[in-house]
Every structure is written in structure tokens, then in C-alpha cells.
Amino acid sequence: MYTLASILDFKRSQIPNRREDGKMKISACMIAKNEEKVIARCIESYRKAVDEIIVVDTGSTDQTVAIAQGLGAKVFHFDWIDDFAAAKNYALDKAKGDWIVFLDADEYFAHSTGGNLRSFLRKLDKTVGAVACRMLNMDEVSGKVIDEITHIRIFKNDKQIRYIRPVHEGLVYHREGAQLQARLADRRELMIHHTGYSANVSKEKAQRNLTMLLKLMENDTLANPEYYYYIADSYNTLGDYEKVVTYIRLFLATGVKLTNLNVRVHSILINAMLNLQYPAHEVMEEVESAIAIFPRHPLFYFYKAKFLHDDSCYEAAWVEAQRARQLHDTYEDIEINDLPTNFGNLYNMLGAISEFKSDSGAAMGYYLDALKLDKYEALAFSRLMKLIRTQPLEEIVAFLNTLYDLDNEADLDFLAMSLVNHAVPQVLAYYTSLREKKYPKEDYVVLQMLVANGRYDKAFATLLDCYIKDGDERLALVTATAAALSGNVVYMLQAIEQLPSAYANILKAYQGERVLFDEEDRAAFMKILRTFILWADDAAKQKLFELADQFPDGLAVIGYQFLQEGHYQESLAYYSAAVEQALAAASFAVHPLLYYQQGYCLHRLNNPVAAAEAFVKAYEAGYQANDIYEYLRWNADKLPSGSRLKEKVLKIIYRIQ
Incomplete structure (x- = not known):
């Protein structure tokens, strides 16, 4: 397995401690442009532990500079020349400390671990020249962990340690005959969170990087073969999977190894092949190849489990999924770990297999695990509701209240919109009414809730009017359901006149008319059949079911x-x-x-x-x-x-x- 030492080939260096009197000085450096939303979080995470803060601004037009200065930073200006390494090295030239802490503005020390910087550095052997930290890439919008990786973000202030490459810059040690010795910090001592790959900003960054990389490749292909990988990664974020496959294949042909991204080389290739719907056996060959190279990495066992599950080999899928979980729990290598972004799928898979094995208790536990990671995980919520819907209503509400914040608008929106799809009308009414009191909405959830609870007179006219204005097929379905369940002849006539012919034909037949259904009518019947199963009483269901004789x-x-x-x-x-x-x-x-x-x-x-x-x-x-x-x-x-x-x-x- 790759380790910190084997990948970076760290050896003892002769970098001396610059102060022998114990008065160690720490400089925090950063380059920034239009980072007003995140820069304060970054600086505050280490401000009390460092002696100076150097911010190099590369052309901000927002409040970045003012915020940095307000937090005590020394701000310098650097004319942007499409070169991240040059800007960072300029920041290093301004630093006076013995140690450099170099975070990006969208990174920060999590769980107050920035306060450990000085005590951690004092404990290091004098031969250690750098510190590698665990970094969790987080989606700032959802709060979900995307992946975990290890990066050097702390190093001694030495003229021989500088950044190289205009984009995807990295540190090098220029001293002849020696390489930089790094210490891997325990995650409990130093942990960094990074929000730069959040869904709301990742595509913009990928496009920026891609433009720079393609320009560099025109003149520098042979000198930097790793650019093939970085181009592929940018295309992966942008969803151009054909180009991902092309550039990953080019990179693999070079035989070059990356510091901590070799796993990702294979994972984005597999992801691209899946999106391009390559034959299953070809994708599985890539998965098996990756397992052979990285036998202790959890991600590829998840992929293997997914293929086995999709092929209905449930026991084998269960074994591989559990292996992925166990390997993740003990994973300590510096190679990037992408499994966290797949946890929802992993838990849903284990839950489904548990259900197939008639173990509803275990299934509920796995779906709950998925919701604890992402409370808006729709599939886990839907499956869990089907397992608990027969419980007393007050117990269902009490349970949901432990997962969702009733003062949070997004939580109430999710509950109201999701419960529409489940046969628990009173629970739907409870959360919909609560939402309407706190955050009134002009949407269809309230109307569907009224139909689900038999309040047809309050819902029908508005539903039909909304359908006539919007032409939304979902409204046609709920309107047809309300008309049929109401037993109101006037509603039925209005619906037959205004709704699409397929729903009109079903309503006519529901009234007793002789109607021959075609394929379009069949599709509509399937949809209305579901709403009846969710919301209708036994008599209404039976009346609709009798129409199925036509098929x-x-x-x-x-x-x-x-x-x-x-x-x-x-x-x-x-x-x-x-x-x-x-x-x-x-x-x-x-x-x-x-x-x-x-x-x-x-x-x-x-x-x-x-x-x-x-x-x-x-x-x-x-x-x-x-x-x-x-x-x-x-x-x-x-x-x-x-x-x-x-x-x-x-x-x-x-x-x-």
C-alpha cells in the first residue's frame, strides 16, 4: 500500500530550526480573490495561534481586503498572471516566521484544531520540515463530506521550499541531495475542512482550471504529464465523460504517479465509464484492476458491491459493501478516499438487501444511517417511511422530529413534499400545516395534502385552475384523483372537459361509461392507481380496480x-x-x-x-x-x-x- 513515506520518498533533511531560543514564530499565508464569504472563517481558525497573517490579493472587487485587514492581516497586492505558484511564492517572500501555515481561503482548521498549531510544531523533531494534514472536502450547501485527502499545508520557512506549476501547484524542496521530510498529523490534533468543491462553486473552478491547463498543455505537454490527469478531473466535474476517458488513458500511458491522487485516477475513469454506459464487464474489469492495485482502499469494494447488487447477486454484494465499510473505518493512508460521497448509496444498498432478507429492523437502521449523513436523502426517507407507516401517528411524528428541525424552512419543505408520496395523510397534514403557518408557500403541496385528507371541496377548483394555467401533468393526476374520490358529479364533468383525454377516459369509465382504453390510457391508469392506493378508501379502490379488466x-x-x-x-x-x-x-x-x-x-x-x-x-x-x-x-x-x-x-x- 502507498504510504506517506513511499509516495513522497521523504528523507531526512538538514533544514535547521531558525530559532534555538524557543521563540518560534509562525506566519500564516494566503492568496485570495473575491473570497469575502469565507476568508474570515479561515483566518479565525488559526488567528490566535500565529504571529502574522500574510494575505496576497490577486484582484478582489468585493470586501476581501477589508475583512482581512480587519482581522489583522498584512495585505499585499499581486497582479494576476495566471500562475498560482507565482502568487503563492510572492506570499512566502513576505513571511518572516520560522514556520509557514498556507491555507486557501476556502480551507480552515476544523474543531478548533488550529489552536494546537504552536504546541504541535514545538514537539516535532528538528529534522522535520513539513506537516501533512488530513483534509475533508465538504459540500458547504449540504454539509456532506465529499472525500478525505492528505495535503502538506504547514512547512518551514526556507528559500529552498517553493511552489511549482501555474495551476494545481505543489511544493518542492530544491536542496540538492535531500528531500523534504514530513510528519503526518493525527486528525485529532490538526484537521482541515475545505469547501472549494461544493456543488455551487466546483464547476466554475473546474472551467477556470481547464482553460489554464489546456493553454499550458499547448507548450508544456511532455514536461508535465500529470496535466493529463488534472484535465480529466476538470472534465469530470463538468460532466464531459468522453474526454475524461480520453485524458485518463493518456495519463495512465505515461506511467507517472501522483502524490495522493492515484486512487482518484481510477475512480473518475470508472465513474465516466458508468455515465457513458460502458458494458458492465468492461467497467467491472476496471474495478477489479483498481482493487488489485489498492487492495486496502474502500472505494473500489463499494463499486464492486454496486455491480453485484445491480446484477441481483445480493449476498455477494452484501459482503463487498460490508468490506468497504470496514476498510473505511480503519483507513489511514494518504491516498484520497472518495467513499464518503457514496455513503448514501452504500447504506441504501445495505438497507435494501436487509429488506430482501426480511430483516426490517436492520433495514431501518441502515436507512437511518443514510439520513443521519444527509437528512434530505430521498430514497432512504421513502424506504424508511414504508417501513414505519403502520406505527401510531404520534410515534411517526416524534421520530421525524428527532431528524428534522421544525424551525428550519428547508426541513419543513422536504417533509411536506416527501410525505405527499406516502400513505400517511394525517402526518402529511401535520407538517404541511406547520409549514404554512411559518413559511407560507404558493405551491401544490397544500392542495395534495387536502386531497390526501379527503378535503376535496377545498382543493378541486384550485387544482383545476392551476392545471389550466400551468399544464403540469402532475396537477392533472391530482385533479383527476380529487374529482373521482369526491363523488361530485359537477367536479367529474369539469375534469373530463379540461383534463388530458387519458385522464378523461378513466374518469368516464369510473363513472360507468363504456370506454375502450389504449396505451396512453393505460399509462394514466397506472399513475392514478397509485394515488388511489395512497389516499382512497377501500370502496373507491375497488371501483377503480374493476377497470383493470380492460387490460x-x-x-x-x-x-x-x-x-x-x-x-x-x-x-x-x-x-x-x-x-x-x-x-x-x-x-x-x-x-x-x-x-x-x-x-x-x-x-x-x-x-x-x-x-x-x-x-x-x-x-x-x-x-x-x-x-x-x-x-x-x-x-x-x-x-x-x-x-x-x-x-x-x-x-x-x-x-x-
């Missing part, structure tokens, strides 16, 4: 929609009816997917014998995708020993003819 697979359509909403008992009833219907039609064979869905519902209802019987029928009818082996394996141990069913299941699992 050859109408029973399966209803069963599928119940399954999607996690209503496995209801889904099973419709899939079983679909099987019986197919068996009764002697000219039709039962589609293997019907047996499979029967088995899945029975599995989720913890009926292993009936589930195994259905899965065996699906297998024998031709359904042999990977997931059926997983479900049979999970149910095999629960089957009676020595039974013919268990023998048959084991033969299928182990592919015995």
Missing part, C-alpha cells in the same frame, strides 16, 4: 402497484388471482414472472414454504435470474428437513440436474 394483465398491474408501495398481502392476492386466471385459460401458460412475484410477496410475508414453492414454479417456468437463487437460499434453511421441496430447492441453488 390483459390488469390483475398483475394492480399487484405490481401494491408491491411497489410495500403492501405485500394485497399484492399477493392480485398476483395469485392473475396466476389462477392464467391457469383457467388453457391456451395460455403462466408467465414465470407471476410465480416469481407471488414468491417474493410470500417471502416478504415470512412464509418460507409457500415462497419456496412459488419460486420453484417460477424457475421451472423459465425465470432463472440471479435473484431467484438468492431468495431460495434464504428460505432453504427454513424448509422441513428431508422434504421433497427442500431437496428440489437445494438442487436449484447448486445447479444440480
Whole structure:
């Protein structure tokens, strides 16, 4: 594995301590341009621990200079020449300290660790010339960790230590026959946070860097082959994945190694291939290759888990996902660790597999882990709500109140808009009403909440009027639902007249008219079917379900929609009816997917014998995708020993003819 010593080849240097009397002086340096939003945070994170602050301004037009001066910084001006190294070296020339702390304006010492600077430096051996710090790249908007990397941000003030390269500048030690010896600081002593890769600023920076890099490459390709990587990284941020693949391949062909970004070379290549929809086996080859190079890095095991999960190899995916978690928890190498930005996907994967294994308690724990990292993680929220929606309403509200701040507008917006998609109308009403009192909105959430709670007279006219003005298909769906559930003839006539023909046809048929549905009507029926499952009473549901007779697979359509909403008992009833219907039609064979869905519902209802019987029928009818082996394996141990069913299941699992 790469380590700090092996990558940088640090050796003992002869850099002397400049003061032997113990009066060590620390200079904090920075270059800045239009950083008024973040510069104070940076300076305040170390201001009390340093002796002077040097800010080199490269052309600010905002309050950057005034803020820096107000915090005691000495401000110098440097005419920008498209060269970050030159500007930083100018700052070094102004510094008088024994040690330099060089942060960018959008970096800062986190958790008050900047206060440890002086005591940390005093403890260092005299031969140590630099300090590498752990850095968390954070998204400032969401607060999420993007990745973790290690950078040298502290070093001795020595004329032989200077920055090189106009963009993506790095430190070098020019003393002949010696290299800079660095100490890696424990994250508890010194930790830096960086917000420069936040989504709201990263594309602007990537475009700036790309322009500079392409210009440099015109004259300096052979001298700096690492530019290939930095160009690829810029294109990755900008979403031009074809160029990412091109430039990463060019970089790999050079054989050059980067200080702490070699993992990222492979990760952005894999990401680009995924976005370009390369064949799965080609992407998996890249993943396996990266694992061979970095066997202790967590990221590539996550990628492997994702591929296995997508291929319905759930047990194997579980093993790789857990390995990724364990490696992350103990990861101490200086190579960049991109796994944190994938934690939401990782926890959702583990939660889904837990559900597949009928372990709802574990699934809830994983979804909660995802929401603790990002409380606006929509998929985790949706899956968690389906698992807890049958709990008492006051318990659901109490639980959500531990995750979300009722005085936070964004939190209330998320709850109101997300709960619209779940069959908990009273909980939706609670948060929507709270939001309207504190932060009134002109949106459709309130109208949908009224429909969900049966307040059709208060919602219908406004819904229809909004649809006529906006033409939003989502409004058409909710308007049609309100008209049908209201039982109001006038509403029905108005909706039939104003809504798209597909919804009008469904409403006509719902009223009892004879209507022949086409494919467009089928798509609308599927959507309105979901809103009925969420909001309608049993009588209204049954009335709508009867319209499914017009579709050859109408029973399966209803069963599928119940399954999607996690209503496995209801889904099973419709899939079983679909099987019986197919068996009764002697000219039709039962589609293997019907047996499979029967088995899945029975599995989720913890009926292993009936589930195994259905899965065996699906297998024998031709359904042999990977997931059926997983479900049979999970149910095999629960089957009676020595039974013919268990023998048959084991033969299928182990592919015995």
C-alpha cells in the first residue's frame, strides 16, 4: 500500500530550526480573490495561534481586503498572471516566521484544531520540515463530506521550499541531495475542512482550471504529464465523460504517479465509464484492476458491491459493501478516499438487501444511517417511511422530529413534499400545516395534502385552475384523483372537459361509461392507481380496480402497484388471482414472472414454504435470474428437513440436474 513515506520518498533533511531560543514564530499565508464569504472563517481558525497573517490579493472587487485587514492581516497586492505558484511564492517572500501555515481561503482548521498549531510544531523533531494534514472536502450547501485527502499545508520557512506549476501547484524542496521530510498529523490534533468543491462553486473552478491547463498543455505537454490527469478531473466535474476517458488513458500511458491522487485516477475513469454506459464487464474489469492495485482502499469494494447488487447477486454484494465499510473505518493512508460521497448509496444498498432478507429492523437502521449523513436523502426517507407507516401517528411524528428541525424552512419543505408520496395523510397534514403557518408557500403541496385528507371541496377548483394555467401533468393526476374520490358529479364533468383525454377516459369509465382504453390510457391508469392506493378508501379502490379488466394483465398491474408501495398481502392476492386466471385459460401458460412475484410477496410475508414453492414454479417456468437463487437460499434453511421441496430447492441453488 502507498504510504506517506513511499509516495513522497521523504528523507531526512538538514533544514535547521531558525530559532534555538524557543521563540518560534509562525506566519500564516494566503492568496485570495473575491473570497469575502469565507476568508474570515479561515483566518479565525488559526488567528490566535500565529504571529502574522500574510494575505496576497490577486484582484478582489468585493470586501476581501477589508475583512482581512480587519482581522489583522498584512495585505499585499499581486497582479494576476495566471500562475498560482507565482502568487503563492510572492506570499512566502513576505513571511518572516520560522514556520509557514498556507491555507486557501476556502480551507480552515476544523474543531478548533488550529489552536494546537504552536504546541504541535514545538514537539516535532528538528529534522522535520513539513506537516501533512488530513483534509475533508465538504459540500458547504449540504454539509456532506465529499472525500478525505492528505495535503502538506504547514512547512518551514526556507528559500529552498517553493511552489511549482501555474495551476494545481505543489511544493518542492530544491536542496540538492535531500528531500523534504514530513510528519503526518493525527486528525485529532490538526484537521482541515475545505469547501472549494461544493456543488455551487466546483464547476466554475473546474472551467477556470481547464482553460489554464489546456493553454499550458499547448507548450508544456511532455514536461508535465500529470496535466493529463488534472484535465480529466476538470472534465469530470463538468460532466464531459468522453474526454475524461480520453485524458485518463493518456495519463495512465505515461506511467507517472501522483502524490495522493492515484486512487482518484481510477475512480473518475470508472465513474465516466458508468455515465457513458460502458458494458458492465468492461467497467467491472476496471474495478477489479483498481482493487488489485489498492487492495486496502474502500472505494473500489463499494463499486464492486454496486455491480453485484445491480446484477441481483445480493449476498455477494452484501459482503463487498460490508468490506468497504470496514476498510473505511480503519483507513489511514494518504491516498484520497472518495467513499464518503457514496455513503448514501452504500447504506441504501445495505438497507435494501436487509429488506430482501426480511430483516426490517436492520433495514431501518441502515436507512437511518443514510439520513443521519444527509437528512434530505430521498430514497432512504421513502424506504424508511414504508417501513414505519403502520406505527401510531404520534410515534411517526416524534421520530421525524428527532431528524428534522421544525424551525428550519428547508426541513419543513422536504417533509411536506416527501410525505405527499406516502400513505400517511394525517402526518402529511401535520407538517404541511406547520409549514404554512411559518413559511407560507404558493405551491401544490397544500392542495395534495387536502386531497390526501379527503378535503376535496377545498382543493378541486384550485387544482383545476392551476392545471389550466400551468399544464403540469402532475396537477392533472391530482385533479383527476380529487374529482373521482369526491363523488361530485359537477367536479367529474369539469375534469373530463379540461383534463388530458387519458385522464378523461378513466374518469368516464369510473363513472360507468363504456370506454375502450389504449396505451396512453393505460399509462394514466397506472399513475392514478397509485394515488388511489395512497389516499382512497377501500370502496373507491375497488371501483377503480374493476377497470383493470380492460387490460390483459390488469390483475398483475394492480399487484405490481401494491408491491411497489410495500403492501405485500394485497399484492399477493392480485398476483395469485392473475396466476389462477392464467391457469383457467388453457391456451395460455403462466408467465414465470407471476410465480416469481407471488414468491417474493410470500417471502416478504415470512412464509418460507409457500415462497419456496412459488419460486420453484417460477424457475421451472423459465425465470432463472440471479435473484431467484438468492431468495431460495434464504428460505432453504427454513424448509422441513428431508422434504421433497427442500431437496428440489437445494438442487436449484447448486445447479444440480
